[in-house]
Amino acid sequence: MSFINNSRKKIALVDCNSFYVSCERLFNPKIRNVPVVVLSNNDGCVISRSTEAKALGIKMGEPYFKVKELVKKNNVQIFSSNYSLYGDLSRRVMRVLKGFSDKIEIYSIDEAFIDLSHIKDETTEEYGKKIRERVLRWTGIPTSVGISCTKTLSKVANHVAKKNKAGVIFLKENIDEILKNFEISDVWGVGRQLSKLYIKNGIDNAYKLKNISNTWVKKSTNVLGAKTVMELRGIPCIDLETEETKRKSCCVSRSFGKKVESLDKLKESITTHCLNAAEKIRMDKQTTRAVTVFIRTSPFDKNRKYYSNSITIELPVDTNNSLELVKTAINGLNKIYKYGYFYQKAGIILSKLKNSSEKELNLLTPILENKSKTLMKAIDFTNAKYGRNAISVAQAGINNDWKMRREHSSKIDTASFDSLPKISI
DNA sequence: TCTGGGGTCCTAGGACCC
């Protein structure tokens, strides 16, 4: 057993400001100082807002149709999401951050935790500023940096840094004062349900949560609830995960651009999603052992009856063969499809993923595998070269009128020279 | 008319076994 001096531990959370909006702004200087909003797939909800858009009262996650008027009146710039652009810029930001420490956890597309325990207290804030400056200079993306002794507290610090002009907070002293003004629902790990529970018991800010009894929190919540409380006290319970791990499941799902009634159309979408999921796990050199198919009608439509169902089918052997997976998925779909409903969303989950090197021996494996491997490789290669779905299966359909809406796409492709900003002199 | 998508982890409860 080792004794660690917790007070010396130092974790920074670097978080990109309004990340998707910042990405769009990078290629379009005209939208730098005006309200901008990025919409989710299908142009459904607001998922990224510039400060100007936030000031107008546009909320995170709000359905687009509800703010359409506000958007028009204030000339808010609207963008459909462009994930390949955001993913590419994310990788650039992370590459810069890796230059500051090997001990880094890429937590999401726009955030990373970095271990800064080796930096002296006196220079920590300066170091945070250096991180911000370099990321901005090298990638053009603005960030905020929160530093403290646990992940949960560095999240708190980051939250405060977002509102502070310098964009950096090292939270070491006066922690309690900040926690007293920190809303319970903003604490990392406290979602809707826990908020409700805490508020019902008079715990409405982070300071009160920090000071509740261990027995109460363990009894009323679970181990994660207890960990959050410990972390607010400055005792690290959630480790930095510096190893890149492969995913354990892979989900591809979409809402339809317009509601779908027919089994044939559902088959097309499930086939398309399944092909994409299969390609993803092949890219990661993984195989799957179980396929889940799910379909559902809109939970918001009060005039029609709601139907949601899913089925999981175990495969006899681990595979990443597209054709086999599609066949299995369609079998599943046939079992859960019900006539007479207006479907809003369909999807597929591949689970029990394994490294494709972890082979299970089976009599037929060698013969089948060689054939399928060659075919899958050919498909992946062709699609990479000539665009996604250049080769597909017939069942995926060609005129997919159920496909999602993307009416406001910036169509920026960082792999294409056409997207480079032009300078006129 | 129009409400995203993709993950992880935890727990309760059932199945099964001795």
Place this chain on the structure above:
DNA sequence: TCTGGGGTCCTAGGACCC
């Protein structure tokens, strides 16, 4: 017809995150 106790493993569903 009566009918124990304890352990493990698995899964579905829920809660959380961005």
